[in-house]
Amino acid sequence: MDRACLAIVIASAVVKKRKKRRIWVKDWLLERDRYTHLNLLNEIVVKNPADFKNYFRMSETTFLTLLDMVSPHIKKQDTNMRQSISPKERLAVTLRYLATGRNFADLKFSALISPAAISSMIIETCETLIYVLRDYIKLPLTEEEWLLTAAEFSKNCHFPTCLGALDGKHIAIKKPANTSSLYYNYKGHFSIVLMALVNANKEFIMVDVGANGRISDGGVLFYTKFWDLFLKKQLHIPPPTKLPGSEDYFPYVFVADEAFALHCNLMKPYPQKKCTKEQDTFNKRLSTARCVVENAFGILASRFGVFQKPINLGPDKATKITLACCYLHNYLKKESLNFSAQNEIESIDVGASLREEHSRNASDAKSTRDKYCTYFNLT
Template sequence: MNTCLQVNQKKKACVAIIIASAVKKRVNRKRWVKPWLLKRNIYTHLNLLHEIHSTEEEDHYANYYRMNDACFNHLLERVTPHLLKQDTCMRKSITPKEKLAATLRFLATGRTIECLKFSVIMSPAAIGEIIIDTCRAIVHVLQHCIKMPTTEDEWKAVAEEFGNRYHFWNCLGALDGKHVGIKKPAHSGSLYYNYKGFHSIVLMALVNAKKEFIMIDIGTNGRISDGGVLFYTKFWELYQQKKLNLPEPSILPGSARISPYVIISDEAFALGQNLMKPFPQNSLNEERKVFNYRLSRARSVVECAFGILNSKFGIFQRDLAFEPSKAALITATCCYLHNYLLQYASKSYLSSHKKKESKHTNTFVDMECTHNRNPPRDAKSIRENLCQYFCNEGKIVTNETGK
């Protein structure tokens, strides 16, 4: 009996030792928070911004946030209900203004969170959470800024703008995609590894004649590195199901030719009935060169939109150190801000300091050309019809003599 009792006691002692060794020892912190973080109201960058604003140096203010004072205050008013937190007996909450200011500065500069903490006087953990929460709030309140046409009349309004500005009629938008560099996600293998040799997600966008995004699709893994990525978007799903309400083919101005409405793109995408791309370089003649020029001229709006986005928001100058879903949210936030500023403060947005792109950046890389070499015959006929139109009835007259 005594022997059994001793064995049980030994077992209990062994179990107790195992449990005690498995439990992590409590770390006795010397302080709850760093003292300098408690002096945010003294050292915060908002004090500097207040001084800049009081001296009426609006250019510097707009460069700091990539927007003027009026847009900042309007946006702050919209996001405040989504960012406001209650103060506690332990400490005061971070105000919506501080959250919005920190997020906009992060988007504008692309500085690391460790570096940003010395400007906004917040802990890195708090900054990371604030950036994501604020981006969600911005996307929510600016939903109206990116709106894809849903009726024939809305599509025709987009086409009319292209015709008036770029003399490319029946054009419903310019389509393109870019690789946005990200840090390799954990346990992802080669899922996000693209043909250029870095990890990325794809930003697919349709742009109108005013360089505004009317459709964005973000998050497809970079491994799908050619025009086939379009097939994974919600936009293409709606197109396949004929739910986009595209207008019926119409007569081109000044002629009797009938042409369907088309979306223009580059060599990265496959030619289709409603998707136009340039003629291959190895089959050009004078007429086809004219067509390629007219298409390239109209399609420049999407390259300009990406160029503005890349120069105004410094986060695209380096790989995003966030998991893919959060990187997609941050990218979408910049697209919504781009449209918002073009619509409400285009002058200050476009005239503010342009950030020079780093020669070593891997972000915003063009997509790989598609390997589809056998487009449908009717798509080829549509392209040839437009080619003949641009060289005859739709020819651009440069002066009164017609030369």
């Protein structure tokens, strides 16, 4: 038998061994209208609104507002073969996944939707959430906006020239295929990095997600658009200002931990091992401001259970899920927050007329930190 005939025989044997698909969809999945979790939630929202909020991490009013925003983008057309999955079901499944981190095979028993369909609809809905909530994470790009942020830090954290707290968080993921140790971090697991800048109200004002876990926080920051604007002096940071009880001018700064490089506009703590009493006072004041980013990460992980165990998806999909949660975090914060620092701007001497002079005579980063240290020990 020649090779051509042998190949035909083998191919025929393989075809015969293939199992024919017996059913297109399981019968009980066709009973979605009858058994879906949404029917139970319709009862819960009337009798126990708190349980509804616990289920989706938001009230019914907030859920319906969000549904109106996403529906035009995720609504599918019915066909002669079957009804499409409604926008309400798509949003409900996505929010439940983000709130619990349950795997798709588990979610199918409450949503009565196949795992394959759940997988695609969650990513699509997360992309839509990022789009419709895009204005809820906004980096200040004018002096006036930065001054509002500084006023909040002055009131809440007693750091009058702070513009934001910067830090990174490792988002645990399952080992991506064919990546070796690329995503393996110093904590001993695989991750992508969420780099965030947070204001005094624990809201994200800048997020960058997706860098592999092997890169340090300082290294991740280097590749962000924020740092590019920072180095090019395109953030429009206000000029140095006088602080109460001092005749010196102090630059506006971002605060971070030891993982980042010291800069005139980026303050980090003094090393703990060689810390004097005065330097320890500075570290405590800086820590008060820096804690807002740790608190924001804590709220994010507490509200969205998807972060409480490794995300069993590839880095690209895990990035979209993380971004969607960050936007939802700000959306939910703003729904419950009614705070304005507009009246506090007048108490800050901007010193705009001295911009060029102070720019030419700017101190290096260490002397700037020392000047803050002296001031915090006198006030």
